[in-house]
Amino acid sequence: MNTLELARSQFAITTLFHFIFVPMSIGLASWVALCQTLHFATGKEVYLRMTRFWGKFLLISIAIGVVTGIVQEFQFGMNWAEYSRYVGDVFGAPLAMEGLAAFFLESTFIGLWIFGWGRLSPKVHLATIWLTAIGTVLSAYFILAANSWMQHPVGYRLNPITHHARLTDIFAVLLNSTVLLAFPHTIFGAFTTGGSLVIGISAWYLLRQRDVDVFSRSIRMALPLTLVAVFLTMGFGDGQGRLMSVQQPMKMASAEALYNTTKGAGLSLFAVGPFERHPERLGVDVTLPHVESLIATLSWDGTVKGINQVNAEEERKYGPGDYAPIIGVTYWTFRLMIGAGVLIFLLAIAGLALMPSRRLERARWFHRAALAAIVLPIVANWSGWIFTEMGRQPWVVYGLLKTSDARSANVASSSIIISLTAYLLVYGVLTAIGARLFVREIKHGPAAPSGDGDGVPGERMPPDLALAY
Amino acid sequence: MREPSFLQTVWFALIGVLWVGYFVLEGFDFGVGMLVRALGRDNAEKRALIHTIGPVWDGNEVWLLTAGGATFAAFPGWYATLFSGFYLALLLILLALIVRGVSFEFWGKEDSPRWRAAWEWALAGGSFLAALLWGVGFANIVHGVPMNAHHEVTATIWDLLHPYALLGGLVTLALFLAHGAIFLTLRTRGVLLERARGVARWSTRVAVVLLAGFIAWTASDQAVGGTKVSALALAALAVASAAAVPFALASRREGIAFALSAGAIALLFVGLFVWLYPDALRSTTASAFDLTLRQASSSQYTQIVMTVVAVLLVPVVLAYQGWTYWVFRHRLGGDDFEGTPTPVAVLEKKLGSAERASST
Numbered sequence: 001m002n003t004l005e006l007a008r009s010q011f012a013i014t015t016l017f018h019f020i021f022v023p024m025s026i027g028l029a030s031w032v033a034l035c036q037t038l039h040f041a042t043g044k045e046v047y048l049r050m051t052r053f054w055g056k057f058l059l060i061s062i063a064i065g066v067v068t069g070i071v072q073e074f075q076f077g078m079n080w081a082e083y084s085r086y087v088g089d090v091f092g093a094p095l096a097m098e099g100l101a102a103f104f105l106e107s108t109f110i111g112l113w114i115f116g117w118g119r120l121s122p123k124v125h126l127a128t129i130w131l132t133a134i135g136t137v138l139s140a141y142f143i144l145a146a147n148s149w150m151q152h153p154v155g156y157r158l159n160p161i162t163h164h165a166r167l168t169d170i171f172a173v174l175l176n177s178t179v180l181l182a183f184p185h186t187i188f189g190a191f192t193t194g195g196s197l198v199i200g201i202s203a204w205y206l207l208r209q210r211d212v213d214v215f216s217r218s219i220r221m222a223l224p225l226t227l228v229a230v231f232l233t234m235g236f237g238d239g240q241g242r243l244m245s246v247q248q249p250m251k252m253a254s255a256e257a258l259y260n261t262t263k264g265a266g267l268s269l270f271a272v273g274p275f276e277r278h279p280e281r282l283g284v285d286v287t288l289p290h291v292e293s294l295i296a297t298l299s300w301d302g303t304v305k306g307i308n309q310v311n312a313e314e315e316r317k318y319g320p321g322d323y324a325p326i327i328g329v330t331y332w333t334f335r336l337m338i339g340a341g342v343l344i345f346l347l348a349i350a351g352l353a354l355m356p357s358r359r360l361e362r363a364r365w366f367h368r369a370a371l372a373a374i375v376l377p378i379v380a381n382w383s384g385w386i387f388t389e390m391g392r393q394p395w396v397v398y399g400l401l402k403t404s405d406a407r408s409a410n411v412a413s414s415s416i417i418i419s420l421t422a423y424l425l426v427y428g429v430l431t432a433i434g435a436r437l438f439v440r441e442i443k444h445g446p447a448a449p450s451g452d453g454d455g456v457p458g459e460r461m462p463p464d465l466a467l468a469y
Numbered sequence: 470m471r472e473p474s475f476l477q478t479v480w481f482a483l484i485g486v487l488w489v490g491y492f493v494l495e496g497f498d499f500g501v502g503m504l505v506r507a508l509g510r511d512n513a514e515k516r517a518l519i520h521t522i523g524p525v526w527d528g529n530e531v532w533l534l535t536a537g538g539a540t541f542a543a544f545p546g547w548y549a550t551l552f553s554g555f556y557l558a559l560l561l562i563l564l565a566l567i568v569r570g571v572s573f574e575f576w577g578k579e580d581s582p583r584w585r586a587a588w589e590w591a592l593a594g595g596s597f598l599a600a601l602l603w604g605v606g607f608a609n610i611v612h613g614v615p616m617n618a619h620h621e622v623t624a625t626i627w628d629l630l631h632p633y634a635l636l637g638g639l640v641t642l643a644l645f646l647a648h649g650a651i652f653l654t655l656r657t658r659g660v661l662l663e664r665a666r667g668v669a670r671w672s673t674r675v676a677v678v679l680l681a682g683f684i685a686w687t688a689s690d691q692a693v694g695g696t697k698v699s700a701l702a703l704a705a706l707a708v709a710s711a712a713a714v715p716f717a718l719a720s721r722r723e724g725i726a727f728a729l730s731a732g733a734i735a736l737l738f739v740g741l742f743v744w745l746y747p748d749a750l751r752s753t754t755a756s757a758f759d760l761t762l763r764q765a766s767s768s769q770y771t772q773i774v775m776t777v778v779a780v781l782l783v784p785v786v787l788a789y790q791g792w793t794y795w796v797f798r799h800r801l802g803g804d805d806f807e808g809t810p811t812p813v814a815v816l817e818k819k820l821g822s823a824e825r826a827s828s829t
Contacts, residue, residue, distance in 0.1 A: 063574035066527060067567040073537045074559060077552025081621070084552075088545020089767040093774055096542040099535035100782040107531045108790055111524035115797060159768075164545075167771045408553035410621040419560045426567060433571075437578050 003413040004404055007079040010420045012389075014071050016382055017427045021065035023381050026140060026187065027194015028058040029106075029133040031222070033126075040126050045449055049214050053446035054198065057438065062110060064434050068427065073099075079416065083396055083406035090156050090167045091146050094174070098142035106135030140190070141183050148178035150397050151388070152247045158400075165400065181243055185236040188229045189384070193377035195226030196344055196370075199351065201442055203370035206361055214446050216361050219370075223355065227348035234341055238295070245296050245304070248398060250314065250323055251391035253307045254330040256292055257285075260306035267291035271331065318399070325393040333387040340380035347373050473747050473762040476772040480543035481762055483779060485742035487539055491532035492603070492641075492738055493648075493731045498522040498529055500649010502569055502596030506589045508653070508664045514803035515589065516577070521656040523573060524797045528790055530566070542775050546620060546765030547749040554614060554622025554750075555606055558629055562602045569595025600645040601638040605629065608637025611687060611744055613751035620750075620760045633686060640683045643676035644711070644737070648730045651714065654723040659802040666718060669726070673714040680737070681708050696743055703740030707733045 001009065032055050039047035073095070076084050084091075109131040116125050149156075155172025156165045167173065202219035205211055245252040253259075257271050266287030293302040307324050314323040347369060354360040396403040473481065501522045509515030541548045552559055572592040576585060612633055615623045650672055653665035684704045693701065711733035717726035745751075749765040752758035766772070 059574060063571050066530075067570035070530070070534065070566055070570075071563050073534045074552055074563060076541070077537075077548045078556050078559060079553070081549035081553035084541065084545055084549035088541055088548060089771050092538065092540075092542030092545055092548070092767065093771055093778075096535065096538035096775060097778055099531060099538040100778060100786065103531045103534055104528065104786045104790070108525075108528035108786075108793055111527055112793055112796065115520070115524035119796060166768045167774070170774045408549070408556075408621075409619070410623060411553055411556050415556050418557065422560065422564055426564060430567075430571060433575060437575070440578070 003411075003416060004407055006413055006416040006420060007407050007411075008403065010079060010416060010423065011075065012386075013420070014068065014075065014423055014427070016385065017431070018065065018068040018072055019381060019385060020378055021061045021068065022140075023186075023190035023193040023377065024061040024197060025058065025065045026133075026136040026190035027192070028054060028061060028197070029129070029136045030191065031194050031198060032058050033129045033133045034221075036126055036129055040122055046213055046217055049446045049449070050218055053214065053441075054218075056441045057197070057201075059110075059114065060434055060437050060441070062106075064430055066107070068430075071423070078419075079408055079411060080396075080406050081408035081410070083401065085162075086164045086401050086406070087149075087397060088164075090149055090153075090165050090173060093167060093170060094142045094146040094149075098139050098146075102135045102139035102142060104135075106132050106139065109135065137187060140186055141179070144182045144186060145174050145176060145179045148176045148182055149173055151182075151392060152176060152178040153397055153400055165397070177243060178240075178247065181236050181240045185233055185240055188233040188236065189377070189381060191229035192226055192233055192341075192344060193381060195222045195229055196377045197374055198222040199226060199348075200371045200374035203367035204442060205445070207364060207367040207371070211446055212361060219351070219360065220355060223348055223351040227345070227352060230341060230344045230348060234338075234345070237338075237341075242296060242298075248392065249305045250307065250310045251325070251330065251388075252296065253305055253310055254325050254327050254391060255334040255387065256304070257327050257331040258292070258304060258306050259308055261303060261309045262306060263293070263303050264290045264301040265292040265296075265304040267295065268331075321394075323394065325391050330387055330391045333383040333390070336383035337380045337387060340376040340383070344373060344376050344380070471747055471761055471763065473766070474769070476769060476776070477543075477762050477766050478746075479776065480539070480766075480772055481742070481746060484536060484539050484543065485739060487532055487536035488742075489735045489738045491529070491536055492645075493734050494529035494532060495526070496600075496641075496645040496734055497648045497652035498526040499596040499600040499645040500647065501653060502592045502649070503600070503646055504649055504653065504665070504668060506593055508661060508668070509803075511803065512585065513806040514661060515585075516806040517657065517661060517801040517803050518653070519573065519576065519592075520801055520806070521653060525790075525793055526573065527570075528793065530570070539775070539779075543767055543772055544749060544762065544765040545767055546760060547762075550616070550620045550622060550750055550760055550765070551610075554616070554624065555609070555629065557626040558602060558606055562599050562606070565595040565598040565602070567595075569599070596645075597642070601642045604638035604641030605634045607641070607738075607741060608634040608683075610750060611637070611741055612691075613753040615754050616750065616752035616758050616760065617754065618758050620758070620764070622750075623754070633690065636679065636683050636686065640676070640679045640737075643672060643679050644730075644734055647672035647676045647711070647714070648727075648734060651718070651723070651727050651730045654718065655727055656798075656800055657802060658800040659804070661802055662800070669718055670715055673711060673718075673730070676733075677708060677711045680704075680711060680733075684708065696746055700740045700744035703736050703743060707736035707740065710736060 032051055035047050035050040035054060038044070039051055076091075109128045112120065113125065113128040113132060116128060120128065153165065154176050155167060155169035157168050158164070159166045199219055199222050202215040202222070205215040206219065241252065241255075256265070256268055258265060258268070266289045269286045269288060271285040290300050293304055294300055296302060296304050307327070311323050315321060351360065351366060351370065354363050354366060360366070392398055394402050394404065396406045501518060505515050505518045509518050537548070540551075568591045572588040572595065576588040576592070579585075606629075609629050612631075615628065617623055647669060650665050650669035654662060654669055657665055684701060687704075688701055691697070710729045714726050714729045714733075717723075717729055747762050748759050749762050750760045752760070
């Protein structure tokens with residue numbers, strides 16, 4: 001691997017690892033806030049037990065998400081100094097806003113929530129979890145606005161002397177058409193992630209018929225919410241696809257491995273090409289006739305641009321070169337993302353169909369499927385990000401700056417090898433511990449109802465210890 | 470042209486404020502992190518110590534993230550030069566922050582002595598390393614680093630670990646340790662309070678000596694003129710502020726002691742930023758290669774946008790963070806967290822604390 005590939009691997013690995021926990025935290029924060037609101041409104045103890053049980057997963061997820069997020073804030077400057085100099089004027093603003101508007105909010109109020117049980121009034125304590133949840137969602141908006149600028153740069157001009165991008169319209173950046181679709185897609189994806197986790201873990205308990213009151217209620221609440229979330233994720237994703245065929249036609253063409261511009265293009269279901277960067281042709285290609293044109297242009301015989309034609313267009317604009325990403329990666333990550341989404345959708349439909357009777361609590365096949373399905377949103381989130389970032393290559397900022405021109409010239413590959421090794425080790429240990437704690441919390445189960453507590457009367461655990469360290 | 474614009478000066482000052490906020494706040498939770506094992510003799514006491522910073526450390530750390538983000542937005546050239554130039558040193562800091570960050574959450578998750586000890590060491594080690602390395606980093610910024618005409622730092626990590634920088638590291642280490650101990654005198658009671666007072670007394674004295682030495686070295690080593698005189702004056706005030714801490718502690722005025730300690734850290738870093746102005750980073754290779762604020766800056770438009778955002782949001786952030794400190798202002802002791810409430814344990818608890826009280 002050369003220095004550029006090392007730096008790219010490091011960004012990919014640290015970001016994907018961070019992105020296991022981010023959607024989980026966003027989804028669970030709102031879910032826990034919902035449970036606590038129901039407890040506040042109804043006073044039913046089952047909702048309190050749900051709040052505390054799911055709260056533990058939220059906290060483990062946030063703990064790992066927060067510490068791995070520190071790296072994200074600094075690695076642009078560490079490995080991508082040229083990128084930072086080039087885009088800082090535009091890209092830095094949403095990043096700083098994320099810190100001021102979102103990180104402070106979530107970090108401060110999660111502390112108040114953890115340690116505030118019994119110390120804050122129930123109403124104020126409820127507000128702290130909602131403010132945390134709002135912080136997680138706001139943070140997603142700002143970082144996606146920054147990322148959307150890399151996909152579709154708007155509201156800037158190039159500085160005539162330095163040739164760096166200069167912000168001219170912050171509202172154009174914050175209201176970029178790309179972020180207006182990427183944000184709901186990602187947020188509903190995060191809600192799907194949280195929902196799938198709740199459904200899967202609840203299924204584990206139903207399989208063993210443990211604490212059925214807590215988990216029957218959890219799964220019955222989570223199923224319809226997850227169905228709506230995954231449906232909206234797909235809906236906004238569909239809109240993103242159409243926007244992308246206008247803004248980044250190369251990415252769309254390579255998502256479909258469509259080499260030549262086609263009228264009435266078919267939707268490729270399964271394609272295999274020679275194992276090379278640019279196969280130029282496909283060995284096997286199973287397609288649904290006309291469907292791709294229908295999706296991309298909303299017309300049966302619409303024209304979908306092919307990789308070769310887009311490349312020729314970009315060569316006219318940016319000079320001779322290869323402007324296509326690695327087709328095998330874009331084609332398959334796109335399918336993995338959609339496939340995983342469809343499976344979650346089907347599972348939620350199946351669960352919903354079981355709901356009217358008490359069959360949901362007894363359908364062991366469904367419990368097993370739901371438990372296995374916990375990995376699906378992670379697969380979808382990862383492949384979605386790999387697709388959107390690798391599909392933009394060779395550009396780091398589409399049409400403006402190539403990834404190969406973005407690194408820190410003064411950082412040697414030995415330094416990157418050291419940091420990459422260190423991150424792999426530390427993140428590996430964090431994954432192992434996080435997984436172990438998740439399993440422990442699952443086995444441990446929710447707190448017993450207060451009626452049959454085993455404490456000694458008069459000496460109770462301080463209430464803030466329920467979740468605090 | 471070297472003179473920065475008004476807005477550039479404002480943003481340089483604001484970034485300075487974010488760093489000062491970060492060190493004043495996270496400074497004490499680094500200190501507490503280093504002291505958990507040293508001051509807590511059993512799990513209940515350790516838990517009480519962790520609880521003094523538990524609700525706030527995460528919010529404190531956001532000051533760092535915001536300082537990073539604000540530097541990116543207002544001075545992209547500085548952000549790029551600094552973080553690529555201090556690559557491995559910053560990596561060590563990040564790893565230290567990761568390890569100590571998860572140790573809070575993980576510590577209480579399993580009830581085995583080995584598990585807890587491992588995370589206590591992680592907390593202490595991470596806090597120690599970060600407290601030391603921030604000083605090393607900033608001493609290098611004061612000193613200047615080898616940097617070429619493209620504003621790329623050409624130093625390796627070994628070039629950054631010269632004696633002057635290491636002294637700077639010891640200064641922040643001692644200051645943060647003392648700051649943590651003083652914070653504990655505000656937030657604990659009983660034996661923990663007594664032990665925290667003990668550490669606060671000696672660590673403040675060590676910090677004063679190291680800080681005075683660092684300032685003397687800085688003054689003798691570099692050409693001092695113009696704003697650098699005021700920078701040194703501010704740093705001297707920092708020494709005075711820290712030197713007053715033992716008197717406040719002796720008269721049991723913990724609040725004043727904490728304010729003085731916070732003042733010392735704040736004055737030191739304000740002095741450091743004044744020292745740097747109007748440069749972002751000086752080159753020891755050739756002064757023509759200095760990175761000025763003007764060169765590192767983003768456009769006026771971006772800085773206006775960010776000023777509006779900061780004016781709207783910073784007061785809100787200060788208000789709710791301040792409120793958090795108000796909510797968690799009560800003193801904690803080991804007896805708040807004594808474990809299984811069996812009659813034997815209660816008896817032991819009473820006997821234990823009586824024994825401890827008589828031995829001190």
